[in-house]
Structure formats: C-alpha cells, structure tokens
Amino acid sequence: MKSCFRVLLVLFFLASAAFCDQTFPKPDWKELPDPVASPYAEQGGEVCVYIGPSPKSLNYYLENSSIAAHVFSGLYESLLSMSSRNLEYEPHLASKWSISDDKKTFTFWIDKRAKWSDGKPVTAQDVKWTFDAIMNPANKTGVHKVSLSRFESPEVLDDHTIRFTAKEVHWKNLLSIGTFDILPKHAYENLDFNKINFELPVVSGPYEIGELTENVSLTLKRRRDWWNNDAVNVQGVNNFDTIRLRFYGESENAFEAFKKGLIDIIGVNTARTWVKETEGQQFADNWIIKQKIQNYRPVGFQGFAMNMRRPPFDDVNVRKAMAHLINREKMNAAIMYNQYFLHKSYFEDLYSPEKPCPNQPYDFNKDKARKLLADSGWKVNPKTGFLEKNGKPLTVKFLTRDSTAERFLAIYEQDLKDVGIQMVIDKKDWAAWMKDMDDFNYEITWAAWGAALFKDPEGMWASSEADRPSGNNITGFKNAKVDELIEMQKSIFSVEERHEICRKIDQLVYEQCPYVLLWNIDYTRLLYWNKFGTPDTVLTKYGDDSSAESYWWLDPYSVADLKDAMEQKLPLPPKPLSVVFDEVFVDPVMDKPKN
Amino acid sequence: MERTDYFIRRLLLVIPTFIAITMLVFLLVQFVPGGPVEQALMAMKGMGSGEVGQGGGLAGSISAEQRLALEKHYGFDKPFYERYWTWLVHDRIGFTMESYAFPNKTAWQLIKERFPVSLIFGIVSFVLSYVVCIPLGIMKALRHGRPFDLISSVIVFIGYAIPPLALGMVLKMLFCGTTTGMWDIFPIAGFHSLDFAQMTGLEKAKDLFMHMFLPVLCYVVGNFAVLTLLMKNSLMEQVGRDYVRTVLAKGGSTGRAIWGHAFRNSLIPIATGFGGILTVMFAGSVIIEQIFEIPGMGRLSLEAIVGRDYPVFMGILSITSILGLLGNILSDLCYVLIDPRINFQS
Numbered sequence: 038m039k040s041c042f043r044v045l046l047v048l049f050f051l052a053s054a055a056f057c058d059q060t061f062p063k064p065d066w067k068e069l070p071d072p073v074a075s076p077y078a079e080q081g082g083e084v085c086v087y088i089g090p091s092p093k094s095l096n097y098y099l100e101n102s103s104i105a106a107h108v109f110s111g112l113y114e115s116l117l118s119m120s121s122r123n124l125e126y127e128p129h130l131a132s133k134w135s136i137s138d139d140k141k142t143f144t145f146w147i148d149k150r151a152k153w154s155d156g157k158p159v160t161a162q163d164v165k166w167t168f169d170a171i172m173n174p175a176n177k178t179g180v181h182k183v184s185l186s187r188f189e190s191p192e193v194l195d196d197h198t199i200r201f202t203a204k205e206v207h208w209k210n211l212l213s214i215g216t217f218d219i220l221p222k223h224a225y226e227n228l229d230f231n232k233i234n235f236e237l238p239v240v241s242g243p244y245e246i247g248e249l250t251e252n253v254s255l256t257l258k259r260r261r262d263w264w265n266n267d268a269v270n271v272q273g274v275n276n277f278d279t280i281r282l283r284f285y286g287e288s289e290n291a292f293e294a295f296k297k298g299l300i301d302i303i304g305v306n307t308a309r310t311w312v313k314e315t316e317g318q319q320f321a322d323n324w325i326i327k328q329k330i331q332n333y334r335p336v337g338f339q340g341f342a343m344n345m346r347r348p349p350f351d352d353v354n355v356r357k358a359m360a361h362l363i364n365r366e367k368m369n370a371a372i373m374y375n376q377y378f379l380h381k382s383y384f385e386d387l388y389s390p391e392k393p394c395p396n397q398p399y400d401f402n403k404d405k406a407r408k409l410l411a412d413s414g415w416k417v418n419p420k421t422g423f424l425e426k427n428g429k430p431l432t433v434k435f436l437t438r439d440s441t442a443e444r445f446l447a448i449y450e451q452d453l454k455d456v457g458i459q460m461v462i463d464k465k466d467w468a469a470w471m472k473d474m475d476d477f478n479y480e481i482t483w484a485a486w487g488a489a490l491f492k493d494p495e496g497m498w499a500s501s502e503a504d505r506p507s508g509n510n511i512t513g514f515k516n517a518k519v520d521e522l523i524e525m526q527k528s529i530f531s532v533e534e535r536h537e538i539c540r541k542i543d544q545l546v547y548e549q550c551p552y553v554l555l556w557n558i559d560y561t562r563l564l565y566w567n568k569f570g571t572p573d574t575v576l577t578k579y580g581d582d583s584s585a586e587s588y589w590w591l592d593p594y595s596v597a598d599l600k601d602a603m604e605q606k607l608p609l610p611p612k613p614l615s616v617v618f619d620e621v622f623v624d625p626v627m628d629k630p631k632n
Numbered sequence: 633m634e635r636t637d638y639f640i641r642r643l644l645l646v647i648p649t650f651i652a653i654t655m656l657v658f659l660l661v662q663f664v665p666g667g668p669v670e671q672a673l674m675a676m677k678g679m680g681s682g683e684v685g686q687g688g689g690l691a692g693s694i695s696a697e698q699r700l701a702l703e704k705h706y707g708f709d710k711p712f713y714e715r716y717w718t719w720l721v722h723d724r725i726g727f728t729m730e731s732y733a734f735p736n737k738t739a740w741q742l743i744k745e746r747f748p749v750s751l752i753f754g755i756v757s758f759v760l761s762y763v764v765c766i767p768l769g770i771m772k773a774l775r776h777g778r779p780f781d782l783i784s785s786v787i788v789f790i791g792y793a794i795p796p797l798a799l800g801m802v803l804k805m806l807f808c809g810t811t812t813g814m815w816d817i818f819p820i821a822g823f824h825s826l827d828f829a830q831m832t833g834l835e836k837a838k839d840l841f842m843h844m845f846l847p848v849l850c851y852v853v854g855n856f857a858v859l860t861l862l863m864k865n866s867l868m869e870q871v872g873r874d875y876v877r878t879v880l881a882k883g884g885s886t887g888r889a890i891w892g893h894a895f896r897n898s899l900i901p902i903a904t905g906f907g908g909i910l911t912v913m914f915a916g917s918v919i920i921e922q923i924f925e926i927p928g929m930g931r932l933s934l935e936a937i938v939g940r941d942y943p944v945f946m947g948i949l950s951i952t953s954i955l956g957l958l959g960n961i962l963s964d965l966c967y968v969l970i971d972p973r974i975n976f977q978s
C-alpha cells in the first residue's frame with residue numbers, strides 16, 4: 038500500500054511537471070548591457086530630426102502612422118521588451134511571465150518598481166483597461182484590434198498579476214500581448230478615447246512630451262525620474278535630454294533645412310538626392326557625414342501587383358510575360374543611379390550566402406515573353422500589331438496614384454508595346470486608388486510593402502484572405518500548398534523553423550508570379566552633422582535612422598571641432614562611407630565578433 | 633431708391649444660391665471615390681509606393697465589421713437628404729463637425745487657425761498689387777510707346793510668365809543659403825521661427841517680415857501684369873474718349889483732363905475684380921503655401937480635398953461661396969460709387 042502511494046506520488050509530480058506552466062525568464066537569464074550601446078555615451082544636449090508632416094494625432098492606437106509610433110515608443114512601455122542582441126523576449130513592465138503547456142494561457146507579473154510619471158504604480162488594471170479600450174467597438178483603434186482579437190478580455194488576478202487566454206494557438210500570441218503599449222487607466226479612463234490625441238500627460242517611458250508647435254516641431258524631454266533609469270540594459274541608451282522632431286510637409290524642404298543646419302540627422306529616400314544633392318563644402322569637408330549603413334533591418338518588397346481574379350492576369354503565362362518585359366537594369370541605371378538591387382524574392386531578408394535564394398530571376402527577355410504569350414493563345418493581329426485572342430486585344434490598364442511612377446511606366450509601356458501589349462495608364466489619387474483596390478477593381482498597380490522582423494505570411498498569401506475587401510492579399514493569390522504551409526507555421530515557435538517554411542512559401546509564390554517584382558535597397562542612407570558620438574555600428578542591428586536618437590550622443594569635442602572647422606573653413610577627418618554591421622560589431626559580453 | 637431695393641434683392645438671393653451650391657457639391661461629394669471610410673482604412677494599413685518600398689511594419693487586415701462600424705461612424709448609412717439637413721442645420725453648415733483628418737478639432741477651429749495666416753498674405757499682396765500696379769499702369773499710359781513703357785512691360789510679362797512654383801524654387805536657391813555660393817538671407821520655410829514666442833514685438837515683426845518676403849513676392853509678381861495692363865489700357869481708352877478731348881479743347885490742362893475726368897472712369901474695370909478680393913484673401917495659394925510650408929487656407933483646402941476631409945472641405949466651400957456672392961454685390965457697389973450713372977432698373 039505504502040509503495041503504491043509512493044508510485045502515485047511520483048506519478049503525480051511527473052504529471053504536474055509535464056503540464057505545469059513554463060516560467061520566463063529562465064533562471065539562468067541575467068540582465069546584460071545593450072550590445073550596441075557605447076560605454077562612451079554621454080547624457081545631455083538636444084538632437085533635431087525630421088519626422089514628416091505635422092501629425093494628426095500622437096495616439097498610436099488611433100493614428101497608425103510612423104510619427105505616432107515613434108512618439109509612443111518613447112512615452113509608453115509594454116509588458117516585455119525584445120533583446121537587441123537576439124530578439125528574445127526580456128522583462129520590462131513585467132518582471133516575469135509564464136506560458137501554459139497548451140500555449141494558450143499567458144500570465145504576467147508586473148514589476149512592482151514600475152511607476153507612472155505621476156508616481157502611481159503600473160498595475161494589472163492598467164493592462165486590462167488598455168486592452169479593453171483597444172477592443173471597445175466605439176474606439177477607432179483599427180488594426181490594433183486585429184492582433185488582440187485572438188484573446189479573451191484579460192483577467193486581473195491581483196494588482197500586479199494579469200492573465201491572458203488565447204482563443205487559438207499561434208506563435209504571434211506572445212508578441213501581441215507582450216508588446217502592446219500600456220496606458221494609465223487612472224489618467225485616461227474618464228476621457229473619450231477617440232479624443233486622446235495630443236494630451237498625453239502621464240507616461241511610463243523614458244521620455245515625456247515637452248512642447249508641441251503645430252506645423253513646426255514637437256519636443257520629447259528625457260525623464261530623470263524614469264523608474265527604469267538604473268537598469269543595466271539601458272546604460273548608454275536614451276542619451277539626449279531633448280529630442281526635437283521637426284515637421285515639414287515636403288521632404289525637399291526638410292532636406293534644405295538639413296543642409297542649412299536646422300536638422301541634425303536625416304535619412305535619404307531617393308537615389309537622386311543621395312547621388313546628386315550631397316555636394317558642396319559641407320560634404321567635401323566632412324562637416325556633414327554621409328554614410329551607408331548595412332544591418333539586419335527587414336527588407337520588404339515592391340512590384341506591380343496583378344489582379345489574378347480576372348483576365349488577362351488569371352493566366353500565369355501572361356503574368357510571367359509581364360515580368361520578362363520589364364527592363365529593370367535600364368531603369369536602375371537610367372533613373373536610379375544603380376542604387377538598388379533587383380528583387381527575386383518576396384522575403385529577401387530570409388536569404389544569405391549560407392542560404393542562397395534558389396529563385397531564378399525573370400530576366401528582361403522579349404522572346405521568352407512572346408513564347409509564353411503564344412503558348413496561351415495570344416497571336417499578333419497583322420493589321421494592328423497588337424496581340425489578340427478570340428478577337429479581343431491584349432490591353433492592360435495600369436492603375437497608378439503616384440507621379441514618380443510615370444517615368445518608369447513610360448519605359449515599361451514601350452517594351453510592352455514592342456511585343457503587342459497595349460498599356461493604358463489610369464491615374465488616380467490615393468483615396469480613389471484605395472477604393473478601387475478595396476473593390477478589386479484594378480488590373481495591375483504598383484504596390485510597395487514593408488517587412489516585419491517576424492514574418493507572418495497569412496495576410497498576404499492565404500486563400501482565405503483573397504476575397505476579403507481591405508485585406509493585404511491584393512492579387513487574390515490562392516494556392517493549396519501555400520495554405521497548408523501557412524497553417525503549419527502558426528503553431529511553430531522556433532523562428533528559424535518558421536523562416537524555413539517562409540522560404541518554401543516564397544518559392545511557391547515566386548513560381549506563380551503574382552507581382553512583377555521590382556527593386557529595393559538593403560541599407561540605410563544616412564546624413565548627419567558631424568557633432569555626434571555614435572556606436573561603432575552607427576545604427577542598431579535591426580534599426581533604421583530613428584535608432585540614432587536612442588544610441589547617439591552629443592559629443593562636446595566634436596561640437597567644438599565642427600564649430601572651429603566651419604569658422605575657419607577647414608576640413609574634418611573623414612568617417613567611413615560604408616558601415617557593415619557584422620564587420621564592426623563586437624559584443625562586449627561575448628567579447629568576439631558576431632556573425 | 634431702386635438701388636437700395638436692388639441690393640436688398642441681391643442680398644436675399646444669397647440664401648437660395650448658397651443652398652443650391654452647397655447641396656450640389658454635397659451631392660457630388662457622394663460620388664467621389666475614396667471617402668473618409670477608405671481613408672481611415674488606408675491609414676490602418678501599411679502601404680507605400682515609389683522608388684523604394686516605404687511600407688509600415690504593421691500591415692494589418694481590417695474586418696468587415698470594422699468597415700461597417702466606420703461607415704456608421706461617418707454617417708454613410710443614412711440617406712443623402714438626411715445627411716445634408718444634419719450638415720446644414722444641426723452641424724451649422726458643418727462648422728461644428730469634427731474634422732475627419734484632425735479628430736481633435738472641428739472644421740471651424742481648423743479654418744479659424746489657418747485663416748489669419750492667409751488673411752495677412754492676402755492683405756499684403758492686395759495692398760502691394762494696387763499700390764504698385766495703379767501708379768505703374770498710369771505711368772505706362774502716360775508714357776505709352778516710350779522706353780519706360782516697353783521695359784516695364786517686359787518685366788511685368790516675365791513675372792507673369794514664370795509659374796509661382798518655379799519662381800519660388802529659384803528664389804529659395806538664390807536667397808535661402810541652400811546652394812553653395814548663393815546668399816543666405818531668408819528662412820527656407822515656415823511662418824515664423826522656432827523661438828517666435830520668446831521674441832520682443834520688434835523682433836517678431838522682423839521675423840514675420842523675413843518669413844513673408846519671398847512668398848509675398850511669389851504671390852504678387854504674377855498678378856502685376858494683369859492689373860498694370862488693365863489700368864494702363866483702361867486709362868488710355870478713357871483718354872481717347874470725346875469728353876476728354878472736349879476738356880482739352882475747352883482749354884483744360886492734360887492733368888485736369890486725366891486726373892479730373894478720365895482717371896475715375898478708368899477705375900471701373902479695376903473695380904470689377906474688387907469684390908473677388910474677399911475670396912482671394914480667404915483662399916490663400918496652394919502652390920506657394922506648399923513651397924514655403926505656410927500653414928494657410930491653401931494648404932488646408934488641398935489637404936481636405938486630397939484627404940476627403942468633407943467637413944473641412946465643405947466648410948471652406950461654404951465660406952468661399954458666401955464671400956464670392958457678397959463680393960459680387962461689393963463689386964456692384966463699387967461701380968455705383970465710381971459711376972453714379974449706373975442704373976439697375978433696366
């Protein structure tokens with residue numbers, strides 16, 4: 038009897054071990070310094086950056102713009118943060134969390150040190166209130182509802198413990214609830230959420246709003262009483278006392294203001310500006326530094342999306358012919374100073390020299406295009422010179438909304454004409470373009486997509502998304518094998534395994550040619566006045582020019598040198614034109630170069 | 633007496649004309665593709681275009697329920713006449729409606745903020761145009777065919793021929809210190825400096841002057857030709873009339889013939905456009921405000937049209953319609969003041 042009881046006891050412990058929640062961070066985890074942050078960084082001073090036109094709202098939940106995201110990221114914090122070393126989750130507002138064995142229940146313990154700027158503690162009620170505010174149908178929180186809609190309303194266990202239950206297993210679940218910014222319930226609960234736009238007085242993050250002058254600038258002031266100021270992983274980060282965000286409606290005006298010294302740092306988005314407008318004494322004498330920064334920033338894709346729901350683009354041969362007829366090399370050389378690489382994938386950043394992309398590029402080849410079209414029954418009408426099938430000419434209507442596209446389309450139009458395809462350009466403004474896209478009322482159009490660090494192929498490539506208005510599967514792509522892979526990756530928690538699946542999806546999609554793929558850039562084009570101290574890598578591993586605000590500092594010696602050089606019209610020592618993250622990054626903890 | 637009746641009738645006609653204009657535009661707006669619902673959906677998605685992909689990281693999908701909720705929020709679930717009535721009466725010609733693009737402000741608040749900026753530019757340009765063009769037109773008429781007339785014609789026509797966009801860019805290159813070797817005198821853009829609030833009264837005036845100089849130049853240069861030549865031709869036409877010849881034949885001096893008789897009559901064509909100045913002062917210039925980043929009515933109108941911000945767009949339309957209608961009456965009043973012979977009875 039006794040031995041029986043012992044066996045039962047052992048079995049009980051084994052069973053509870055097998056079904057107990059996993060708690061994070063793991064016991065062997067310890068807080069490490071940020072690997073990119075410089076030990077030489079000094080706090081103080083002001084940096085002025087260009088951010089775009091004057092914002093309509095600073096509330097990121099209402100205004101899904103890059104400006105609102107930028108401001109919000111300095112003001113508010115989420116339960117978890119992500120290591121800039123390896124993208125693993127780290128404690129932030131939550132000091133620890135657990136995940137149930139069925140991967141559906143997530144419990145967070147909020148750090149008791151976490152405080153709002155008015156001194157009140159950050160509590161589980163704040164988390165629940167923010168979740169409920171986002172999910173409230175009366176609130177115009179748009180896309181933010183989507184990622185949280187996979188959860189039931191969270192359950193407050195006590196003031197500092199909160200539990201989320203997911204409706205289904207998905208690797209994105211922890212990302213969704215761990216990284217949404219928490220707002221202070223006590224400060225905002227009696228306000229109309231849709232009207233919280235510019236007044237954000239109570240914050241938890243390292244910065245607070247200074248002054249906002251509409252159409253001119255917004256300042257963010259560093260908080261000396263930020264609850265997390267002493268954390269090991271923020272040393273050397275958030276160095277500027279003031280971050281001034283300058284607004285300009287036109288990027289050309291911002292660039293002129295930068296050259297005049299009114300803006301300190303600017304990212305360059307067009308090849309012509311980068312090549313032709315960075316001349317003059319300021320550049321020659323290194324008062325302004327010009328650098329290309331190559332890191333692991335996600336690379337999206339752009340191309341001419343073809344509507345596969347209707348003829349002629351329901352035929353893969355026509356789509357492939359369209360891809361063979363675009364002279365990308367010529368466009369890159371003639372219009373874009375050879376600044377761009379030509380796409381041959383929908384997930385460019387998932388390939389590397391160790392894992393090369395097997396997709397064969399669609400080369401500019403009119404003969405291949407003619408053969409593909411002939412295979413599908415398109416024949417040249419000798420009278421008109423245009424291709425016809427069943428008495429109907431092959432005419433494609435290009436829906437465009439952007440005048441910069443016209444110079445590219447002029448070249449494309451001529452090459453299409455050479456093989457007998459007539460292209461009609463239908464120019465509309467943004468809003469009218471969007472309406473046509475929502476109604477699937479287009480044949481071919483230019484679309485450019487950004488990329489996320491963690492790839493989720495469902496929105497763009499799942500068959501279930503193909504017929505839903507306002508979705509991202511704008512081409513109407515449907516493929517059973519791709520659907521299977523999309524379903525499979527939902528419950529895989531290893532990033533590398535998911536990436537492997539995404540590579541398979543990429544190859545299947547590429548074969549179906551839903552887009553005439555164009556070109557892209559895999560580095561950041563950066564200009565800045567030579568008065569800053571920067572980490573060796575200049576930007577972070579995954580960051581763009583906005584990471585400068587957090588990791589750079591105002592270097593008094595450089596400021597003095599720049600002032601002297603400008604007064605005496607003397608040159609300053611140069612800095613490397615090109616910085617490759619892997620070549621300069623040394624992890625201070627691991628003490629060895631990272632690959 | 634019939635003049636008073638006429639102006640009262642004209643004033644009363646403003647009301648039905650205004651309702652007809654706004655109702656027609658309100659109706660047309662229903663058919664413009666890409667309304668606020670699409671705008672809101674677009675803002676929720678991360679897409680861009682151009683040389684390099686600029687899409688956002690959070691490209692999300694919007695559910696059908698969210699779309700319906702948006703349509704309901706913007707009132708698109710109601711019939712046209714109900715929405716127009718709400719706009720006209722309940723929302724007081726849309727002024728109390730919240731802007732779709734700037735949800736923390738009503739259409740009136742936005743217009744009220746931008747209006748003074750355009751008004752300052754409008755008044756300065758108006759005064760400058762009349763102060764320069766009327767004397768210049770008179771001098772040209774008096775020196776018709778002489779070198780002064782020819783040279784000034786060449787100058788004003790060059791001004792007329794250069795588009796404000798090109799002129800603005802050239803002026804910025806020459807005088808804003810952005811091109812090596814050129815002058816750095818004026819600021820690049822904006823209505824005032826960053827530290828405007830801390831300045832003294834004199835410094836503020838200087839700061840405004842420096843910010844306004846180039847845009848005002850762009851505003852007026854193109855207008856000089858029309859007004860100057862209108863003045864010149866009108867005066868020359870009057871000088872050739874019988875009554876002027878009679879004055880001269882009766883022994884009157886040229887000065888008396890021109891200033892005492894011809895000048896007043898030559899102002900009639902100029903007065904034609906006088907009423908229109910009300911709308912010009914209110915409307916601002918889209919192009920110049922874009923180039924110089926001036927937060928005026930021109931930019932607000934453009935943003936409202938492009939962004940399908942109907943409350944603001946309709947608000948601006950209402951004001952410009954009213955000002956346009958009143959401006960016409962003002963022009964008529966100017967006629968009457970200049971020429972007492974004008975009779976509205978016929």
